[in-house]
Amino acid sequence: MPIDFENELNEAQREAVQTTEGPVLVIAGAGSGKTRTIVYRLAHLVEQGVDPAQILLLTFTRKAAQEMLNRAETILGRPLTGTSGGTFHSFAYATLRRNAADIGFENGFTLMDRADSENICKEVKDNLKLGKGDRSYPKKGTLLDMITKSRNKEAPIEVIMEKEAYHLSPYLDDMNEIATGYAHFKKQHALVDYDDLLFLLDKLLEENEPLRNQLQARYRYIMVDEYQDTNLVQARIVKQLAGKNGNVMAVGDDAQSIYAFRGANVQNILDFPKIFDGGKVIRLEQNYRSVQPILDLTNEILAGAATKFDKNLYSDLKSDKLPEVVYPLSDQTQARLVVDQILELKKKYLLHDIAVLFRAGYQSFPLEVALTRIGIDYQKYGGIRFHEAAHVKDVLSYLRLVLNPHDLLAWQRALDHIKGVGPKTVAKIYQAIHSGDEKYMAKITKKHEPLRELLNELNGLRSIERRPAALLERISAFYQPILIEKYPDDYPKRQAGLEQLNQIAASYSDMEQFLGDLSLDGDPEDEKRKENAVVLSTVHSAKGLEWSAVIIIDLVEDRFPSRKAMQRAEDLEEERRLMYVACTRAKECLKMMVPSSVYNRASGMSDPTLPSPFILELPNNVFDKLNESYGGGLEKKRHAPSNSYTSPSYSKPSSTTQNHAAAKPDPKQLGFCKHKIFGKGKIIARPEPNKYKVNFPGFGIKTIIGDYLELL
């Protein structure tokens, strides 16, 4: 039964699906059926007789790839055997592992996760004797941030620092030294970090012509999702895989670029037509996800952006309900109100069709407590990941030692559980094992009986069959007493996590694949959306997903936008796009919470807040405002008559860049202004009658007394 493309797709989508030859760039606005387009294109290719094994689908998460492949199979009515799908990182990992010797790892390599990388930074820093006793010395996380940012943006640390972390300049020389040491350490210990996966693949493709040709021949059709969030190396990899007249389809939305902090380069998507000669550009602008009132609001968010996006989404989905902005009295009552709202929404929607979104992982903690108390199940995306939990890493460290006795990080973790053994002793033991110093080993094992047990256990493990599940089972038993000792409070919960790990392991026969997958995308909870559980997610992790009802919390300054992003205009712009992504996740119902005060752990008290600039700048007619009354309920505030003006366009995108800048009458007298030194800026808040918070391009946000400003 042939697929009915005529009825299933709109014109633009159909064009994207049926243009199979040559490069294609699809600019897909939020909710414009991007996934649908990819899925139908997969199906179309196969229906045309393309061997599924000749298709490569690169996405942002493996979950996304899997979902798309599954949907394509459903449409086709038969399995897509051999299609490669996954993230850039997982594709790179697989390819590199097959060609390890070619990139200088004759004995294979170990993939590190973030924590591993940080620990090596610290190790290197300590070995170089840098920053001893300096309280303000950059932390290991900061060090690694600078190193990876420098790599991802392919600019020297100095440049990154100058632009985004000027306060760290005194440590520039140190950082360069640490960066060199870090790279050296990795090479010595056959370790590879996330960035290496991409750079090594790029290098491999560049240098190994036969392999390049082979891959180009194999992958005749390449599709890349979320192209706006790729960085320079990723673009090069795509280019190399595609070959001269490659059939590449890149899909993305410049307005949804939210990974610049990780080196993503929006320029990639803008340059696509240049880099891939003769590329066709197709725009998807009709939104099938959200009701028009939500789109009116999200269009306003984009209207305030410094870079004007050539977008004005429209929808045929009507609703007479406006999005709501709710002002709870504090973040505590916010949690309670959100629970109330969820209970209310539950009457209309399934729990897993309701999501609460926030800027940072920790912001959901009060809500998690409140939900647990009332007995509503939830599923959290973002924040701490499964494989990052201490107990999981503990167990995996034994597994890693079975695989690779040279894995220093694993030794450090495993030996840490032995009483009387600290960092220094670990270093000595590691050295002794390496050099075969049996005298020292005899001495030290005599001194620490548990160490002998550990070594015996490891030997035992090495001799049994190398199936992840079998090994893990034994390790779990060995680890059991340590677990109870280490986590007396919550070990049952952690134990359950370990059992889950065993389950995952059962589906693997290859150890390295198992470990790699776990580091690359391994949150088993993510695999399936729990039924009957409300979704809590960071905005980043919510990318590409949608829910009938969405509640965004903590929309106050310093939280959303994040405090760290308030300094630089560029970062604030990314926060705005993040806000855009958050709001466009909602299909029917959107609620934004602006607590009037938030708990401050430094003072132990609640501090008053300023509403997020993204809320303040919204014209009053795109939302309803609700205040929490002191009794705990909500009361609707009517907008002052002077604030209301004609309703925004419900029109089709005839005038896409329908000038918000010029046409927006400003209800709060916010707008643009001029300053003698900083030049023209956009007023984003007015905390006091004579004080303005102004965003000056190039200078960032300043709070300025009205007398010094010329209002425009």
Added chain:
DNA sequence: GAACATAAATTTTTT
């Protein structure tokens, strides 16, 4: 000299 205990400070986003 090294490990352990305690106090203090600090929290963006992710492959």
Added chain:
DNA sequence: ATTTATGTTC
């Protein structure tokens, strides 16, 4: 809650 710096103990 987690990590780091410092002080105390072996």
